[in-house]
Amino acid sequence: MATVLLMSMFVIFANIVVGAIAVKPPNIVLILTDDQDVALFGQYPMPKTKQLIADAGMTFTNMFVSSPLCCPSRSSILTGQFVHNHMVTNNSQSGNCSSTSWQSSAEKKTFPVYLQANGYKTFFAGKYLNEYGSPQAGGVAHVPPGWDDWNGLVGNSVYYNYTLSVQGQAESHGDNYQQDYLTDVIHRKAVNFLNSVSSRKPFFMMLSTPACHQPFTSAPQYLQNFTDRRAPRTKHFNIHGKDKHWLVEKTITPMPNDTIELIDDFFRNRWRTLLSVDDMVEGVVNKLKAIGELNNTYIFFTSDNGYHLGQFSLPYDKRQFYDFDIQVPLMVRGPGVKTNSTCQELVMSVDLAPTFLNIGKIGQSTLDNFDGMTFLNLLTTSHFPYSDVKEIKSTSNNSSPDVTDSYFIDDQGFVKECSSWDAARALCVSWHAAKRTVRHTIGFRESVLIEYFGEHVNDIPGCPSYENQGLSQCDTHCVCRDSWNNTYGCIRYETQQNSYKYCALQDTDNFVEVYDLRADPYELINIAKTASPDLLTKLSQDLADLSMCAGETCHKKSSSSFNIN
């Protein structure tokens, strides 16, 4: 009897020990919006997201995408590869977007494949790749590898009248708000998925919203929000892009009144669509809390590319290499992430996949194969010095009145929070120091690489003089948004001392644009003809190196020794 009792106690003890050892890795949620900018204050209309993700974690102030266009950028997020390695060059099948070639190669090595193989339950809902679900790409029956629970949108972002592939079966939606509004459908599916997760198995959930992409259809209850707002009149708004490449030089300056009215309307409608994303973030966080998983879950919030509205008189779009198109929000909360913190390190969309795998405790040898690098250490290491933000009193007499984010970093590196918003100018006119800590640049990466392949068509309806001119996407008074030679490679280089952008266009002129981003953050003055030869040589060589890199050869840390003024 005593032996049986002893054995029973041993079994109980052993189970407790096994239970203690088998701690599951953290869960991960990725919220990916479509075309949400930083430069036009795209995070401003999302107070719940600010409170539940940004304030509860870390905000990155230097997050860039590999390409300022949906399908190439999303392919980089999924594969952790630069465009020159996954070779998804545009949003069409011929550009490899969700093509059969993609499906038989890069798609088999996307991050969910690794997470699923390592015990994660994986869930996807929303826009995947622009050509997903098309007949040539296998239709809705094609469920990309790595996803246990698949709810992929057929085609590009819309809000009503669409088809989802739900586990390979078509689910058709109409235009009834209660049943069909896509952001809310993603929201409901996410909550249902969270109701089904196990406390023993980690999960990865990707929520990919149509907001704030065209056609900017907001939920009916938000149609009247932001009526007093207009697009920010940034320093580069409605001015001619001097010494810039051909496509930018062809714009009309000043922009016609109806173009400006269109821009302001787009701005308001983009923000309205984000209100439903804000509701979704709240719903997901509340559900995570209710099921007891919030403290063991990383939540990443980012976007696939930025946007412009009137900058350098470009009416509306992305596809350019200026910061407004390549910079996106990134906020992360999760275990060990310091609350109310801000990180100025350069990070990229290609870094997301290896970071997820790192959280999932997948080995370094696998991570080394990605072009991107894990930034998990930036989120969680506590030994790295933080500097406390100094208290600076609010002022209405500031020297740079076109600061426009709810949070921003001033010239001295202090984080500020806007305290007074000028609706007429869409600008922050006074602020106070935010109670945040800042992680200064240590050189996680020295530079980011941005690649884009321009497209053209021969027939330009409504703009006969532009036929066969190598242009495309021409509307709003025949201002064109793309051209054959809007094809470029760029690096954006950053150390504590310097910040430069160097862009080489593949055109007949070998046109180059170079900006000193510390002296000229709005990229007004192209210094390609005046910069020192040493600087130009250094930047062009770095661009050439990164343009050919793969895996570990892309993992270039900051040397912090280069300091040419």
Ligand SMILES: [Ca+2]
């Ligand atoms: Ca996009």
